[in-house]
Amino acid sequence: MTTATSHITTSRITTDVDFERDGFQTGTLRVPHSHDRSAYGHIAIPLAVLKAGSGPTLLLTGGNHGDEYEGPVALMKLINRMPALRIAGRLIVVPGLNFPAYMNGSRTSPIDKGNLNRMFPGARDGTPTQMIAHYVETVLLPLADVALDLHAGGASMNHLPTLLASPPPDRDRHALYWRLVDGFGAPHVMVADLLGEDRTFAAAAERRGKLFLCGEFGGFGTCNPDGLAIVEDGVERLIATLGLLPGHPVPDPRPGRLMRVEGARHYLFAPAPGLFEPAFRLGDEVADGQIAGRLYDPHAPWREPVDLRFRGSGVVVCVRSFAHVQPGDCLVHLASDTVRT
Ligand SMILES: [Zn+2]
Structure with a gap:
């Protein structure tokens, strides 16, 4: 048996889909969850699989954070079209990966407060969120050649629709990797730096030697129609670029504006509690040195507001939604142009 199959027995999560079977299947991942209202119950995470012929496996996920909606909506639309797709390879699609968080409309799970994207490699015997991370790391990623995890800013932030590129550590695969990025064709591409963070889906993919793409396509806890259009188009183009659609023309590469976040100077955090008036717009x-906004003290409205200034130059790629701020809240962050290395 393959390594992937032997891992299936190690996770406590089971599924009624057979990843090796040809054809279109829908089903659920069953996360054991025994609680006061459901002694022998499980959390049922919906997924769809399409397999035919031989070719690469693309893993598509949304709902890693439960309040980000462009990914889940695009993936539900894709699932509806999957039975008619003539593919050579396999698509595994999970629109709401941290399903309890997704159904609660929150970044983290209401069951265990788990932030899935900070829980890899997870734990077989952990909380539901840890078990989901463990299943992704030990079962889903080993099945995949390429993974795309779709995000947005969530309730507290709004992002310029941007594909996040995490080029693999070995340069041999860079040409293929950038072909996939250009195949997705997002208008903005940001080079992600894991900065040693090894608890993310991206880090898990790197550990498993898989090519990984993710992205931020909106925010404010809404489904941004512009971001959704980019995701739908990008997923379609990525599937074709990977060669999963024989007879279908491979889309022309469409490189986006390449940017990078340049460390601390690209972030602006609230220095004190208050009401923040931004002096910028997304994009x-x-x-x-430019004024970024003013911070007001609602308890002393007669007091002069504090001017906050940018400490670097660049494009506003992410803004905070809530006007009320506490010290340490990220108000805005920038990115600036860079080149492929
Ligand atoms: Zn997210």
């Missing part, structure tokens, strides 16, 4: 080009 603005701003300069070092």
Whole structure:
């Protein structure tokens, strides 16, 4: 048996789909969850699988954070079209990966407060969120050649629709990797730096030697129609670029504007509690020293607001939604142009 199959027995999560069977299947991942209202119950995470012929496996996930909706909506639309797709390879689609968080409309799980994207490699005998992370790391990723995990800013942030590129550590696969990025064709591409963070889906994919793409396609806890259109188009193009659609023309590469977050100077955090009045809009080009906004003290409305200034130059790629801020809250972050290395 393959390594992947032997891992299936190690996870406590089971499924009624057979990843090796040809054809279109829908079913659930069953996360054991015994609680006061359901002694022998499980959390049922829906998924769809399409397999035919031989070719690569693409794993598509949304709902890693439960309040980000462009990915789940695009993937539900894809699932509806999957029975008619003539593919050579396999698609595994999970629109709401951290299903309890997704159904609760929250970043983290209401059951265990788990932030799935900080829980890899997870734990077989852990909380539901840890078990989901463990299943992704030990079962789903080993089945995949390429994984795409779709995000947005969630309730507290809004992102310029951006594909996040995490080029693999070995340079041999860079040409293929950038072909996939250009195949997705997002208007903005940001080079992600894991900065040693090894608890994310991206880090799990790197550990498993898989090519990994993710992205931020909106935010504010809404489904952004512009971001959704980019995701739908990008997923379609990625499937074709990977060669999963024989006879279908491979889309022309469409490189996006390549940017990078340049460390601490690209972030602005609230220095004190208050009400923040931003002096920028998403997508603005701003300069070092420029006023970023003003912080008001609602308990002393007669007091002069505090001017907050950008400490670097670049494009506003992510903004906070809530005007009320506490010290340490991220108000905005920037990115600036970079080149492929
Ligand atoms: Zn997210």
